[in-house]
Amino acid sequence: MSAAIEVRGLSKRFGTVVALEDVGVRVEFGRVVGFLGPNGAGKSTLMRALLGLIRPDAGEALIAGRPYARLYAPGTRVGAVLDIASAHPRMTARAHLCTNAALGGAARSRVDDVLALVGAEPYADRRIGTFSTGMRQRLALATAMLGDPDILVLDEPSNGLDPGGIAWLRSFLRGFADAGGAVLLSSHVLHDVQHTVDDVTLIDRGRTVWAGRLEDLVTHDAPLEDAFLRLTQNGGRP
Numbered sequence: 095m096s097a098a099i100e101v102r103g104l105s106k107r108f109g110t111v112v113a114l115e116d117v118g119v120r121v122e123f124g125r126v127v128g129f130l131g132p133n134g135a136g137k138s139t140l141m142r143a144l145l146g147l148i149r150p151d152a153g154e155a156l157i158a159g160r161p162y163a164r165l166y167a168p169g170t171r172v173g174a175v176l177d178i179a180s181a182h183p184r185m186t187a188r189a190h191l192c193t194n195a196a197l198g199g200a201a202r203s204r205v206d207d208v209l210a211l212v213g214a215e216p217y218a219d220r221r222i223g224t225f226s227t228g229m230r231q232r233l234a235l236a237t238a239m240l241g242d243p244d245i246l247v248l249d250e251p252s253n254g255l256d257p258g259g260i261a262w263l264r265s266f267l268r269g270f271a272d273a274g275g276a277v278l279l280s281s282h283v284l285h286d287v288q289h290t291v292d293d294v295t296l297i298d299r300g301r302t303v304w305a306g307r308l309e310d311l312v313t314h315d316a317p318l319e320d321a322f323l324r325l326t327q328n329g330g331r332p
């Protein structure tokens with residue numbers, strides 16, 4: 095069986111900026127992979143290439159063995175949270191979800207399911223323009239889950255979530271993977287990542303600096319943050 099996500103040899107330049115140079119990442123079903131790196135390391139660029147939003151200069155990015163553009167009913171295979179600002183501010187959360195359900199071919203009944211799933215029912219009928227960052231994150235995740243996908247690609251999904259929201263997201267992702275799903279997750283909240291992921295791919299300035307199982311990177315007396323600071327240039331500091 096194909097891996098849920100398989101990225102090999104991905105390279106991408108923007109003008110003179112090398113965003114990615116020969117980067118790979120693999121996510122098996124049943125696993126949560128932390129895709130980590132300092133600001134500007136190339137994480138969002140790889141995720142965007144994986145979802146067919148930008149064209150890489152070299153390499154391939156496959157979801158369940160196919161490029162995103164060749165997936166049949168992609169919303170039922172992969173859900174993504176990339177840009178939480180993309181929803182229309184004058185729409186209510188419910189209207190946004192109904193529109194996305196119709197566009198993606200999901201049943202209307204999924205709207206109530208995903209609102210309940212992310213705990214967004216109390217503000218389902220409010221305009222998105224009035225939402226806090228955490229409310230937007232929950233709505234973005236609800237949108238990603240509309241098609242009931244078995245693969246999730248999440249760019250900093252805990253950004254703006256309160257402690258209860260972060261704990262909820264952690265257990266949601268664990269349950270999702272334990273039920274056979276696959277998650278590629280970027281985050282800067284390393285103590286949370288350490289309790290969420292099975293595997294880590296760490297990149298710095300567009301290049302892979304470490305990839306493998308979390309337990310091979312982190313020990314009891316050396317948390318993930320220590321490994322991150324040791325392996326990345328200046329530990330991400332300017």
Ligand SMILES: Nc1ncnc2c1ncn2[C@@H]1O[C@H](COP(=O)(O)OP(=O)(O)OP(=O)(O)O)[C@@H](O)[C@H]1O
Pocket residue numbers: 108111112113131132133134135136137138139140
């Ligand atoms: N559309 C673009 N045009 C020009 N440069 C870009 C573009 N998108 C990304 N870059 C550059 O590519 C590099 C990688 O950016 P990217 O957003 O992938 O990093 P990131 O790891 O997601 O960072 P962060 O943790 O800050 O979100 C950066 O130098 C960024 O400025």
